[in-house]
Every structure is written in structure tokens, then in C-alpha cells.
Amino acid sequence: MKTFDVYPLFNIEPVKAEGSWLWDKQGKKYLDLYGGHAVISVGHTHPYYVGKITEQLNKISFYSNSVLIPQQTELAEKLGVLSGYADYNLFLCNSGAEANENALKLASFHTNKKKIISFSKGFHGRTSLAVAATDGASMQAPVNKTENIIMLPFNDEAPLEKNFTDDVAAVIVEGIQGVGGVQIPTTSFLKKIEALCKKHNAVFILDEVQSGYGRSGKFFAHQHSGVKPGLITVAKGMGNGFPIAGVLIGPEFKAVHSMLGTTFGGNHLACAAGIAVLDIIKMENLVENASKMGNYLTEALKTIPGVKEVRGYGLMVGVELEIPCAPIRSALLDEYSIFTGSSSDKNTIRILPALNIGKQEIDIFLEAFNAVLSKTLVNK
Numbered sequence: 001m002k003t004f005d006v007y008p009l010f011n012i013e014p015v016k017a018e019g020s021w022l023w024d025k026q027g028k029k030y031l032d033l034y035g036g037h038a039v040i041s042v043g044h045t046h047p048y049y050v051g052k053i054t055e056q057l058n059k060i061s062f063y064s065n066s067v068l069i070p071q072q073t074e075l076a077e078k079l080g081v082l083s084g085y086a087d088y089n090l091f092l093c094n095s096g097a098e099a100n101e102n103a104l105k106l107a108s109f110h111t112n113k114k115k116i117i118s119f120s121k122g123f124h125g126r127t128s129l130a131v132a133a134t135d136g137a138s139m140q141a142p143v144n145k146t147e148n149i150i151m152l153p154f155n156d157e158a159p160l161e162k163n164f165t166d167d168v169a170a171v172i173v174e175g176i177q178g179v180g181g182v183q184i185p186t187t188s189f190l191k192k193i194e195a196l197c198k199k200h201n202a203v204f205i206l207d208e209v210q211s212g213y214g215r216s217g218k219f220f221a222h223q224h225s226g227v228k229p230g231l232i233t234v235a236k237g238m239g240n241g242f243p244i245a246g247v248l249i250g251p252e253f254k255a256v257h258s259m260l261g262t263t264f265g266g267n268h269l270a271c272a273a274g275i276a277v278l279d280i281i282k283m284e285n286l287v288e289n290a291s292k293m294g295n296y297l298t299e300a301l302k303t304i305p306g307v308k309e310v311r312g313y314g315l316m317v318g319v320e321l322e323i324p325c326a327p328i329r330s331a332l333l334d335e336y337s338i339f340t341g342s343s344s345d346k347n348t349i350r351i352l353p354a355l356n357i358g359k360q361e362i363d364i365f366l367e368a369f370n371a372v373l374s375k376t377l378v379n380k
Ligand code: PLP
Pocket: 037, 095, 096, 097, 098, 100, 123, 124, 125, 126, 174, 178, 179, 207, 208, 209, 210, 211, 235, 236
């Protein structure tokens, strides 16, 4: 059997990783400024993280959600305190799409309605309703097309106000659009969503799958705007590579047995990974580091010729170039062994490093980026 060929691949096979660095089979060293799609939060193979998972693996790695799993309670308590949502409840699952799928379902249960508002350039995952709420026709099969999704222009308040009726069950928006090219929702736009959700008895869902877990320099990106969603979805950085995701659920939502469920979600090993990540974020002040290093990186990027705009908060950075970014990313990888990310905007590079990246590593990137960009601009 072969693997199903749905991913374009780099011809690189990493076999070892540490902090912000990877090594391939030939021993070549790479600087990781992408964290495998924003997943690596506390750095590759952090010793505390490896220790916690190993310890758990040697005790019990899995049993289903039909027994007491105190690691779930510990994870929920720690997440509540660190995120500022101690009065919310946590539903654990396995991926970002699954978290959004459950959030949308919960919003529909709660309101007994079925229309969902989502936005242009938004990405919420590849499962049925999550992909329907995603702005990406090539990802949607005929079965995913549903009249329940109302797709509206991002950051545009007038169409939102016009299309918001009492039929709407929920609005879903990313804390910062990631795949869409690191686009920040304005405070005014988020506040408008919040107000309209209140007015029409709809649920405000913040997809923090990519922008959450300290990446933006606050625990959640929406905390830069002072809004309070009813549901918040998390994944990626939550397990530093171990598959774990969750929905933070406001106290007004009533839990009913069997309304949501999963076999693997919240298993012992996943919780051990999730707890280790939260402990490290706290012990090493990684939210503050994301803010500090993000400011340093952003300010430096703005001074580089060929850079049109730098967007984002903390260590979720989009660099829009005056030219397409594909050749720049290739040169960074081929000539300087640096991983960066693309986006759906062909001129925008995404920089999503581990939250404990240091100034020295950022300087290595800045020097290489400057060199590659100026060489490309000269040769144009
Ligand atoms: N939501 C956002 C904002 C994402 O960026 C992603 C993945 O890139 C998802 C949801 C889907 O997450 P997953 O790939 O874990 O299903």
C-alpha cells in the first residue's frame, strides 16, 4: 500500500529535533520558523515535555471516556487559569477541525438554530461543517455544500449587520486569520460580532486553533480586543505535536450526556502532553517571550527593502512582499536551511516559530531573509 498523495512534499526527512532546530537524515541542520503549521509551541523535544509523556506512557496511555481520568481535570484547571477563562468548561478532542465541528454543533444545540456566519479568507478545517465554513472551494466536496453557511466579507461591518437575522445560530471567526495570510480582525469588527450575537441570540465562536496558546503575545489573540466569546476552539500549540484539541465552553451552555463525544479525545497521553505544554508556558513565561520576540522580529522586518507590510501579533507574523514569496521561501530553505510557511496570499510568508525562540535565532533568519530578498530584487 502507498500513502494517499494529497500533500506536496519537500524532499527532506527530519530525523531529530530540538528547540527551534531540526536535523535531516544526512545530518544537515535546519532552523524551524514554521513549527510544522504553528504546532510547535514549547520547542521540539523539550525535556520537561518528553519527561511528562514518557512518565505517563509507562503508567497508562489510554482508556476511554467511561472512566475517571484526573489528568483531564488538571488540564482544564491549568488551562482555565492561564487563559483567563477559569469559569468555562473544557471538551477535549483531537484536531482543530474536530474542535470547530463540535463548537458549531454545540452552538446549534444551544440555540436550536442552524445558520452559521463565517468570513472570506477564513480557514476552519476540512471536516463537514468546518470545511463548509472555510473559504476554499477546492477543499469542499459536493456533500459539504450547505445553505446553512452565510459567507461574508472579513472585517466589513455593514454586510454583517445587514445579513445578521434571528436565524443565525453562530458566528465563527479566527483570532487572527492564519491560512488567509495573517489578517487581524479589527477590534471594532469583533465588537460588532459580539454585539450582534447578543442581539440575535447567536453564539460567538472564536477559532483560536492557530492564533491561541500564547502565540499572539496574549493567551488568546481575541484578548487584544477585549471581546468575550461563548466558545473558543484550540488545537495546534496545545500538544506541541501530540494530537489534542479542545473547546472552551462558556458557563451558560448546558452539558447533556452524549450530545458530544469522541473515543480518543482527552486520553491519558494527550492530557500529559497538554499539561506539560501549559506548565512550560507558565514556567518559562512564553506568552511574554512571544510578545517580546514578536515585536523584535516585526520591527526588524519592517526595515527590510522589498517588504510591503508586516502583519500579526507576537509570534504569528505575516510578511507581505512586493513580489511572490515562493522563490524567496525556496531560497531560504535551499541556501540557508530555514523553514518558513506560505499562505493563501501568494505574496505573504507566514512566520510561526516556537514560543521560546531566542533573539539569536531570529537574527539568523533576518540576515538570511535580507540577503535572499535583496539578491532577488537585484536580479529582477
Ligand atoms: N482552524 C484554524 C484557524 C486552522 O489554522 C486550522 C489548521 O490549519 C484548523 C482550524 C484545522 O485544524 P486541524 O488541521 O488540526 O484539523
